[in-house]
Amino acid sequence: MAQISRRTLIKGAGALATAAMIGKPALAADKIKVGFIFLGPIGDYGWTWAHNKGREAIDAALGDKVETIYVENVAEDASAIPVIRDLAQQGCKLIFTTSYGYMDQTIQVAGEFPDVKFEHCTGFKRADNVSTYNSKFHEGRAVLGTIAGKMSKSGTLGYLGSYKVPEVVLGVNAFALAAQKQNPAATVKLVLIDSWFDPPKEAAATETLINLGCDIVTTHTDSPGPLQILEQKGLFGFGQGADMSQFAPTAHLTAIEDIWGPYYVARAQAIVDGKWASADTWDGFKEGTVMIAPYNPAVPADVVALADGVQAGYKDGTYNIFTGPIYAQDGTLKVKEGEVMADADLATIDWFVKGVESAS
Template sequence: MKKYAIRNRVSAVVTALATAAMLFASVGASAQTKVGFVYVGPIGDHGWTYRHDLGRLAVENELGVKTTFVESVPEGADAERVIRKLATSGNDIIFTTSFGYMNPTNKVAKQFPDVKFEHATGYIRADNVSTYSARFYEGRAVLGTIAGHMSKSGVVGYIASFPIPEVVRGINAFVLAMQKVNPDAVVKVIWVNTWYDPGKEGDAAKALIDQGADIITQHTDSPAPLQVAEQRGVHGFGQASDMSAFAPTAQLTAIIDDWNAYYVARVKAAMDGTWKSIDTWDGIKSGMVGIAPYGPAVPAKVRAAADAVKQSIIDGSFHPFQGPINDQSGKQIVAEGEHLDDGVLLGMDYYVEGVQGELQ
């Protein structure tokens, strides 16, 4: 009996030591790992950058690592300088969170092969550069469905940032979904050539409302367009996060960008040595794209219609770019029963039928 007791005590001690070693190793890895983020807007924009910063905070809370961020970094030479400074400051993995950071990210990555880089919405990868984005166009299809049901004028205003494929896809997905409900509905677009400028965004919303739009949507980052909608008695959609606090009556719903799980997973992979260069493009099904609670103005039947579109995207029975689809000139580009593949979507540079104005 004594032999068994001694053996059990030894086994318990060994197990405890092993557990302690693993714990200390984990704590050590957390303490040593440094993570950097570069933001195109302020963390208080309540949109794009705000949601990325929530992901950064999730990394700190769940993994206990040290993070650093630099906000309001212009796309261009300033971005390269900031990214390089984060690399020279000992960051192990750096997230650069805007399309215009693509070339600066890859330039710096070549100079720091031991640092891991993650670039949002870009398409250039390297051994130490991953790319990631979300299928925001899926969310636009849900919003377009609501707009088709609720617009009385049949005119929706769209405030667009830059004419890159990501933004053009969103406009087209929105109008296609809207026209499935109301074939005569149209979208008027104003390009503001900025991601975040509350003044420009608000002025664009006013101009679109003056042109007959009774719903405003946006691919810019401040709540200013929704605030204008609230003041002018029309409806609108939030961008990247739930903006209902700024427009409790006007907001119908919002697309929510949820980066938390992705950021936690990628930093964890960097910590445990399993990080590899990958491309990620997830949507509603994975939770990377969410839909905010419906506002009080959305009737039950419209909520049901929007939920049905959302569910059909999740189960794969519907694709937002499912034919028949005509381009802006009326020429058919997708036949019935077919849909555009990812390659075409990633390079989309044209409007579909129902979008007014010229693509800049």
Template sequence: MKLLKTLLTGAALAVGLSGAVHAAEKVKVGFIYVGPTGDFGWSYEHDQGRLAVEEAFGDNVETVFVESVPESADSERVMTQMALSGTDLIFATSFNYMDHVMNVAKKFPNVKFEHATGFKRSDNVSTYSARFYEGRTVIGHIAGNMTETNTIGYIASYPIPEVIRGINAAYIAAKKVNPDVKMKIVWVFTWFDPGKEADAATALIDQGADIIMQHTDSPAAMTIAEEKGIYAFGQASDMIQFGPNARLSSIIDNWAPYYVNRVKAVMDGTWASTDTWDGIKPGMVGIGAFSDKIPADVQASATAIKDALSAGTMHSFTGPLNKQDGSVWLKDGETADDGTLAGMNFYVEGIDGEVPQ
């Protein structure tokens, strides 16, 4: 048994060494995705980022990815496997991988980790996210202007700050242009289940919603919106092919520049643990082309909002704003700080219902 162990260790060392010789310049980058790369939403865009890394560095980089990794101890196994096989940098691209990333990172201090949308960091764990809420402000503005039933349907995944932030941002923007607007929110407790997402869209439409927003990963809701002749917004990807008539605009995640930068940093030896939260300005959040179904004046005002957010002259969460219970959150002209936004667990005034616990 001991002999076997020694032999195995020797073999592993030999493999590791020969790997090191080959990989003198080659950086190996791993990605784990929560859904299939073909979801045409969230995971798809992360994989586009991976392809951009390959394109940018060619033979100097090797990428590996594992798709449909559950947000459980399974992810720990996958990341450990990646770290053991000589990966230098691992991107874990879903919120609930967080604690598993921290566990694996502790065991492999020489491997660098990047966790999307999380908030736990260490010497070899960076976090990165996009200010999707800026995109929500733009599409909320459009939805508030265009709804005829004054009812916006929102398909939410899990009650985490990122999702709650999106709901609030969209509602605030819609309410500003349409005081009568109501938001119906349905929690599906999954990121990816096309059947359930479609049922949720149907339920919302049956109850009067004529515009659907989603914070789930598949284009199912867009397909249903197209079928029922109402409007929806692309989520994570543009999704126009699923709703040529239904799609008004979209929030597009663009991870490519960030991924390329971070891989470059590893190559240059300048990688350090950071916390990145980029919005429309650096292009991490993209707004898809406006459909011609949107009236010209709304297109113009939406563009103005997008430009103001990008220029930093406007913030999605600007007072006066009250919390749902009526208590003051932001005073007139005050803007929300990143700390509050990162931990947001309450609805703003005017939204019905409770955040599930």
């Protein structure tokens, strides 16, 4: 069953190097080992928490054949290389590296261990033994944008993000476009805080967005901190990565839930069966990777109907928020009327749509 690794006691702070302690050696040598590299603590109630749920799904489904080990709080720099390498040396046959910033490190270690299979989350570099997988979080953002566009009184929405990476840019654009479908004048103020997890900074950024007139703030960072600020101010927001309603029962309208379990179980099963092959997977509502948490009673029935409509549209393929006409921030036409952006273009997007207000 779950082979919990020792908790990482050593943290990187400032310019200090991060080191990480790796889990205990296996007790049952006959089980296939699957390793996980986590960005944050498993108790973040967001990104890493959701990935850990996926890991637990492997334990539940394949516990008699597979054992999982994980390392949390692994920095997205060169210090990740020895941590990934160590998992491979411990005999892991499959290693999930669960953040964008592990991309080159994963490719490098994969080159050293051709017999070990790797799965890199949200990246785009693949090899014979490296798959990539991602989730169409932006489909969920379209649902949140629909709710926000309809419920915002000021028409000024806040978006608290981490870094300008395609995942976040897609989220911002999907949110803004969906909000503008409900309220053509809606604008989205964007703050990227250069971190995935910094509760005090997330809180201060949320306050700043509120002070600048935003009455709904959605978060693309991993802590529930922003929701707690919105709760105190009597405003609304959304959970990120997991249902965060326990942290803000009134402010939490709904959340995008990341459901990694089915994918992780399928890939671990493929290792057991010897049928694993390198692939690129990008699932969304249709495959169940993205889910919307229960709606807060504060969401009116007509808004719930609209939000459910977006979800249903993604499931049956009739809805795609990236359907033209789409204009960039400076007003140039990026996608012509009736055209739909291809997945390949979405995966490398680096421009914001009209109505997004950001500085550098």
